[in-house]
Amino acid sequence: MAKPISIEVYNPNGKYRVVSTKSMPGTRWINLLIEQDCRVEICTQKKTILSVEDIIALIGDKCDGVIGQLTEDWGETLFAALSRAGGKAFSNMAVGYNNVDVNAANKHGVAVGNTPGVLTETTAELAASLSLAAARRIVEADQFMRAGLYDGWLPHLFVGNLLKGQTVGVIGAGRIGSAYARMMVEGFKMNLIYYDLYQSTRLEKFVTAYGEFLKANGEQPVTWKRAASMDEVLREADVISLHPILDKTTYHLINKESLATMKKEAILVNCSRGPVVDEVALVEHLKQNPMFRVGLDVFEDEPYMKPGLADMKNAVVVPHIASASKVKLIDT
């Protein structure tokens, strides 16, 4: 029997009981639920990742809906528990929903929601930040400075990769991948090569128009290419950013073989989901190729990194913070 879990309650006499497994930013979502006659219970337990047992205890005997997080395993066990408690809706506070077994939810008559579109720019901006940090060796240089090792300017000190005129490769040119591509093309005048199951006509038009603008101003125009295979992107791009969904087709999309296909001095960025990259193979590749650099927001076994990754100077690692940005507050 799981221990009772601490909660904060809003609108205790509401007709529908809605549980949120975590406190979330702002109050607008709470007010919206209250307007719909919901009693809102927010889990305040000081534990970053709740277990299935913890969530079953939160659901209890009567629960109409749950708002959950990407760190939780929403499969058969939880949807069965929610359905037994009378639950009809589950909302994943995330764009990616690889942690949710939608078939199990359907089987138990629970509707599933996620948050597509709200993190497009913030995630693309972090991917751009990681691309720059890796290209210009920002973290290594920062550590060198703080260690008191800087004893004067030198022509070869922390030479990195100039992005202008290089090729950016995007794998998964959906909302986030396209936003990232636009930033890199427009911001750094990079050429684009992308691979996706679908054509991104808007992105192609954007690069064409920007190329024409540059040409009209006497500058080298940028170009785009839709690759027929992922390997084409891996072979040709200097910076490769991963933005597909995580499913069976993208699990370990980047593995020993695909890493070997990339340029020796390429930069790989992952802001999608950790298991898109075989992290053990990546660590080995980083060891063998010191000029190959990587920027990672997500990891295969979050919150852990595979052995050796933390020691690699050619890796920039941040703890899944692509969504962690503030916009002008609308409700305080």
Ligand SMILES: NC(=O)C1=CN([C@@H]2O[C@H](COP(=O)(O)OP(=O)(O)OC[C@H]3O[C@@H](n4cnc5c(N)ncnc54)[C@H](O)[C@@H]3O)[C@@H](O)[C@H]2O)C=CC1
């Ligand atoms: N690091 C973070 O904090 C965040 C990560 N994400 C991740 O980013 C992912 C993408 O988000 P969006 O761009 O909004 O989704 P989206 O659905 O607009 O784009 C995903 C793209 O991947 C493509 N794709 C699917 N399978 C593929 C394959 N086998 N090969 C190549 N392309 C493939 C799809 O056709 C689609 O264009 C989410 O599913 C989520 O996992 C999203 C938000 C924040």
Ligand SMILES: O=C(O)C(=O)CO
């Ligand atoms: O929304 C998502 O998919 C995230 O990864 C949020 O950080």
